Amino acid sequence: xxxxxxxxxxxxxxxxxxxxxxxxxxxxxxxxxxxxxxxxxxxxxxxxxxxxxxxxxxxxxxxxxxxxxxxxxxxxxxxxxxxxxxxxxxxxxxxxxxxxxxxxxxxxxxxxxxxxxxxxxxxxxxxxxxxxxxxxxxxxxxxxxxxxxxxxxxxxxxxxxxxxxxxxxxxxxxxxxxxxxxxxxxxxxxxxxxxxxxxxxxxxxxxxxxxxxxxxxxxxxxxxxxxxxxxxxxxxxxxxxxxxxxxxxxxxxxxxxxxxxxxxxxxxxxxxxxxxxxxxxxxxxxxxxxxxxxxxxxxxxxxxxxxxxxxxxxxxxxxxxxxxxxxxxxxxxxxxxxxxxxxxxxxxxxxxxxxxxxxxxxxxxxxxxxxxxxxxxxxxxxxxxxxxxxxxxxxxxxxxxxxxxxxxxxxxxxxxxxxxxxxxxxxxxxxxxxxxxxxxxxxxxxxxxxxxxxxxxxxxxxxxxxxxxxxxxxxxxxxxxxxxxxxxxxxxxxxxxxxxxxxxxxxxxxxxxxxxxxxxxxxxxxxxxxxxxxxxxxxxxxxxxxxxxxxxxxxxxxxxxxxxxxxxxxxxxxxxxxxxxxxxxxxxxxxxxxxxxxxxxxxxxxxxxxxxxxxxxxxxxxxxxxxxxxxxxxxxxxxxxxxxxxxxxxxxxxxxxxxxxxxxxxxxxxxxxxxxxxxxxxxxxxxxxxxxxxxxxxxxxxxxxxxxxxxxxxxxxxxxxxxxxxxxxxxxxxxxxxxxxxxxxxxxxxxxxxxxxxxxxxxxxxxxxxxxxxxxxxxxxxxxxxxxxxxxxxxxxxxxxxxxxxxxxxxxxxxxxxxxxxxxxxxxxxxxxxxxxxxxxxxxxxxxxxxxxxxxxxxxxxxxxxxxxxxxxxxxxxxxxxxxxxxxxxxxxxxxxxxxxxxxxxxxxxxxxxxxxxxxxxxxxxxxxxxxxxxxxxxxxxxxxxxxxxxxxxxxxxxxxxxxxxxxxxxxxxxxxxx
Numbered sequence: 001x002x003x004x005x006x007x008x009x010x011x012x013x014x015x016x017x018x019x020x021x022x023x024x025x026x027x028x029x030x031x032x033x034x035x036x037x038x039x040x041x042x043x044x045x046x047x048x049x050x051x052x053x054x055x056x057x058x059x060x061x062x063x064x065x066x067x068x069x070x071x072x073x074x075x076x077x078x079x080x081x082x083x084x085x086x087x088x089x090x091x092x093x094x095x096x097x098x099x100x101x102x103x104x105x106x107x108x109x110x111x112x113x114x115x116x117x118x119x120x121x122x123x124x125x126x127x128x129x130x131x132x133x134x135x136x137x138x139x140x141x142x143x144x145x146x147x148x149x150x151x152x153x154x155x156x157x158x159x160x161x162x163x164x165x166x167x168x169x170x171x172x173x174x175x176x177x178x179x180x181x182x183x184x185x186x187x188x189x190x191x192x193x194x195x196x197x198x199x200x201x202x203x204x205x206x207x208x209x210x211x212x213x214x215x216x217x218x219x220x221x222x223x224x225x226x227x228x229x230x231x232x233x234x235x236x237x238x239x240x241x242x243x244x245x246x247x248x249x250x251x252x253x254x255x256x257x258x259x260x261x262x263x264x265x266x267x268x269x270x271x272x273x274x275x276x277x278x279x280x281x282x283x284x285x286x287x288x289x290x291x292x293x294x295x296x297x298x299x300x301x302x303x304x305x306x307x308x309x310x311x312x313x314x315x316x317x318x319x320x321x322x323x324x325x326x327x328x329x330x331x332x333x334x335x336x337x338x339x340x341x342x343x344x345x346x347x348x349x350x351x352x353x354x355x356x357x358x359x360x361x362x363x364x365x366x367x368x369x370x371x372x373x374x375x376x377x378x379x380x381x382x383x384x385x386x387x388x389x390x391x392x393x394x395x396x397x398x399x400x401x402x403x404x405x406x407x408x409x410x411x412x413x414x415x416x417x418x419x420x421x422x423x424x425x426x427x428x429x430x431x432x433x434x435x436x437x438x439x440x441x442x443x444x445x446x447x448x449x450x451x452x453x454x455x456x457x458x459x460x461x462x463x464x465x466x467x468x469x470x471x472x473x474x475x476x477x478x479x480x481x482x483x484x485x486x487x488x489x490x491x492x493x494x495x496x497x498x499x500x501x502x503x504x505x506x507x508x509x510x511x512x513x514x515x516x517x518x519x520x521x522x523x524x525x526x527x528x529x530x531x532x533x534x535x536x537x538x539x540x541x542x543x544x545x546x547x548x549x550x551x552x553x554x555x556x557x558x559x560x561x562x563x564x565x566x567x568x569x570x571x572x573x574x575x576x577x578x579x580x581x582x583x584x585x586x587x588x589x590x591x592x593x594x595x596x597x598x599x600x601x602x603x604x605x606x607x608x609x610x611x612x613x614x615x616x617x618x619x620x621x622x623x624x625x626x627x628x629x630x631x632x633x634x635x636x637x638x639x640x641x642x643x644x645x646x647x648x649x650x651x652x653x654x655x656x657x658x659x660x661x662x663x664x665x666x667x668x669x670x671x672x673x674x675x676x677x678x679x680x681x682x683x684x685x686x687x688x689x690x691x692x693x694x695x696x697x698x699x700x701x702x703x704x705x706x707x708x709x710x711x712x713x714x715x716x717x718x719x720x721x722x723x724x725x726x727x728x729x730x731x732x733x734x735x736x737x738x739x740x741x742x743x744x745x746x747x748x749x750x751x752x753x754x755x756x757x758x759x760x761x762x763x764x765x766x767x768x769x770x771x772x773x774x775x776x777x778x779x780x781x782x783x784x785x786x787x788x789x790x791x792x793x794x795x796x797x798x799x800x801x802x803x804x805x806x807x808x809x810x811x812x813x814x815x816x817x818x819x820x821x822x823x824x825x826x827x828x829x830x831x832x833x834x835x836x837x838x839x840x841x842x843x844x845x846x847x848x849x850x851x852x853x854x855x856x857x858x859x860x861x862x863x864x865x866x867x868x869x870x871x872x873x874x875x876x877x878x879x880x881x882x883x884x885x886x887x888x889x890x891x892x893x894x895x896x897x898x899x900x901x902x903x904x905x906x907x908x909x910x911x912x913x914x915x916x917x918x919x920x921x922x923x924x925x926x927x928x929x930x931x932x933x934x935x936x937x938x939x940x941x942x943x944x945x946x947x948x949x950x951x952x953x954x955x956x957x958x959x960x961x962x963x964x965x966x967x968x969x970x971x972x973x974x975x976x977x978x979x
Contacts (some may be wrong), residue, residue, distance in 0.1 A: 037954040119218040125211035141192030176205040259388040269366035298342035312337035323352040327372040502542040525564035539655035556587035563588030584649040591642040601626040725750040727757040754783025761794035781819040788820040802843040873974035874934035920949035
């Protein structure tokens with residue numbers, strides 16, 4: 001045995017072998033110590049132990065290999081432990097974040113649900129309630145702890161509807177679909193106390209744990225339904241009044257028969273009656289029974305006269321002097337005295353006394369309504385019959401007068417003629433009421449035309465002054481109506497813009513000339529300047545451009561007491577095909593407070609109440625100007641300093657005419673040798689007048705004295721008596737054409753369509769017609785054809801008619817001639833071309849054109865924004881509508897004031913609740929009611945609020961209440977005389 005060999009059989013190694021095994025032992029110790037892993041709350045360890053046999057069976061190099069293998073395995077396990085630990089942390093963070101989000105969402109949902117005014121209810125797949133907010137508890141009367149887990153259909157659905165809801169819920173359980181899902185519907189709900197009430201239900205499906213649950217939002221619409229019902233009832237009563245008033249009754253009996261028919265409809269009854277009552281004799285005398293009574297009654301000899309003491313329940317209306325309601329007529333009642341055999345069966349019954357001052361003059365009864373009569377029926381029937389009796393009294397007086405008139409007719413032929421005239425006037429009045437919208441303009445055109453004839457006659461100074469007031473006031477009213485019409489067209493997107501060739505400088509000069517008279521009347525300077533770099537020959541709508549300029553300059557003249565108003569056009573931008581021009585109108589007037597600038601361009605608004613009262617205005621001019629500026633591709637704005645003046649500006653985009661600049665330059669060539677003279681005592685006015693000629697290279701002089709020029713104009717002034725009718729629907733084009741005609745020395749009247757032109761030609765003997773081709777109601781071509789007919793009724797069927805067309809294209813002349821027109825003129829109208837045609841068809845006009853007759857002194861264009869008292873309340877028009885019946889006027893006003901207050905309160909409530917649909921309906925009702933009683937201003941504000949509701953603009957609706965309340969207060973004051 002070798003010395004270094006281990007002893008046989010003892011299992012021990014030599015000392016050096018133990019030393020060599022030390023690395024292996026160290027590796028195993030490290031491996032065992034590091035191989036401990038924690039994961040998901042548990043600890044896992046790898047333990048490696050080297051036993052003596054292990055050392056005995058391995059060569060000496062194995063300990064080192066084991067050391068490195070242990071270190072590698074330790075590193076791998078350490079990496080695995082890190083990955084598992086990081087994954088665990090991420091998983092825990094994700095779980096924590098998702099849990100937080102769920103908690104936040106749940107808290108947010110509960111906060112919303114618990115703060116909601118509407119009931120929010122959730123049910124599971126079996127129809128059992130799982131969520132119930134405080135609003136639901138208040139709406140249905142059940143606290144939360146009493147409803148959770150209970151079946152919704154058994155708890156909240158009326159018994160008669162449960163089977164239907166069960167079928168729908170079965171469909172929902174199967175497919176999550178149904179007729180109520182994702183819709184807003186009206187349903188009937190059941191309160192805890194057993195009462196049923198209407199609700200609005202919005203239902204959605206929600207998947208939870210693989211099953212379909214439902215969430216419903218419920219709103220109590222009882223008040224809305226009540227308001228709708230009240231509104232319908234009030235509207236029905238007013239409609240009944242209108243029907244009765246318009247019904248052509250031959251006598252009082254026929255009127256009362258029809259009134260009873262309307263009363264039965266209004267109260268939803270089946271039958272009714274009217275009895276006269278004599279207070280002195282305490283006697284009832286039958287006036288009329290309804291037709292259904294006559295068909296069903298089988299009494300052999302019906303009694304028509306009763307004494308008060310012989311009457312039963314229906315006589316209580318006289319004995320108690322108040323309405324009597326019996327909703328169970330079959331019940332025992334000691335006041336009943338029985339019905340005669342064959343009498344119509346009575347189930348429910350309402351009777352009211354009709355008073356004249358303090359005396360009962362009649363009793364009206366209705367019966368057999370499907371539901372119970374209530375105080376609303378009493379109120380509606382009482383108001384209706386009070387009005388009917390006013391009409392009946394008027395008819396009675398009319399009958400007396402008619403009989404007296406008939407007797408007078410037999411004695412004198414003149415009395416007969418007056419009766420015929422009265423009948424004709426009544427027929428004309430009926431036609432007026434039937435064609436109100438058209439006839440508003442036609443009489444005004446006749447007044448203006450006839451006043452013009454009157455002004456042409458020999459009047460003294462005072463008479464001429466009165467006639468001028470009539471004409472200018474009529475024209476102002478027409479302009480206000482046209483403003484409203486323009487605004488309505490713009491709001492309805494029905495205003496069409498034209499594209500015509502025009503000269504910008506000529507257009508602005510003509511517009512300034514139109515307004516110069518007004519400036520002169522106020523002692524103001526009016527200047528107009530176009531910068532030299534602005535192209536002249538453009539394409540666009542010159543009529544609408546003039547309209548904006550006229551509106552802005554008109555405002556400047558209105559609010560300026562001294563100083564000047566200036567018009568300026570400058571180049572904003574330009575490219576090869578188009579140009580953007582900036583127009584500004586500056587004044588030295590009262591200025592505008594800075595905090596009021598934002599509302600200037602809103603419709604129906606002025607700066608403040610005092611300004612409105614002092615200066616007038618409809619509040620539409622700037623709103624229309626804003627819309628027109630935008631339609632012309634631009635914008636509008638204002639800068640102002642209170643007490644110093646304002647500058648309104650707007651931009652417009654125009655196309656360039658082909659070779660427009662070249663033509664403009666050609667016009668300047670011949671001007672370089674001219675020597676213009678500017679005469680003005682205001683140096684600031686002479687400066688802009690010099691800018692353009694000097695830019696052309698002209699030799700230019702100025703003078704502060706105009707005595708020589710004035711004398712020359714006085715010499716050239718001339719007046720002609722030819723009369724021209726202008727048919728043109730564009731108001732601005734009307735003003736331009738009328739201004740040109742006036743400058744040429746003619747008096748002209750304007751109408752807005754072919755129908756009005758026919759009426760005017762049947763009324764006044766005109767010498768020539770300027771007829772636009774495209775007009776509403778009846779175009780110029782159709783109007784010309786009717787004028788040429790032999791039986792047209794016009795003074796001269798062969799009168800010269802000159803067409804004004806916006807298209808100078810081939811075939812236009814043939815179209816005009818085919819319609820019967822004499823000639824045609826292309827738009828825009830130029831004075832020279834118009835003068836040539838007038839010379840051709842009215843030879844006497846040639847001298848006027850050569851002499852350039854000037855406007856008459858004092859003929860000032862009225863301000864289109866003047867506010868009339870009749871806008872608030874036109875009492876004379878209402879009286880005329882009601883045929884002069886003062887009692888009926890009073891009754892209608894009282895009924896209106898009683899009803900409109902409720903309507904306004906209901907509108908305020910609907911807006912506060914955010915119910916835009918109801919707000920739109922109520923605003924529409926207020927507009928109609930105010931219009932019926934001639935409260936135009938209140939109707940206009942209500943219309944604006946109706947449009948805001950339709951547009952979904954709740955803030956604009958809220959902002960409208962101050963103006964609405966103000967107009968109602970003014971209307972009430974005007975109606976009642978209170979301050």
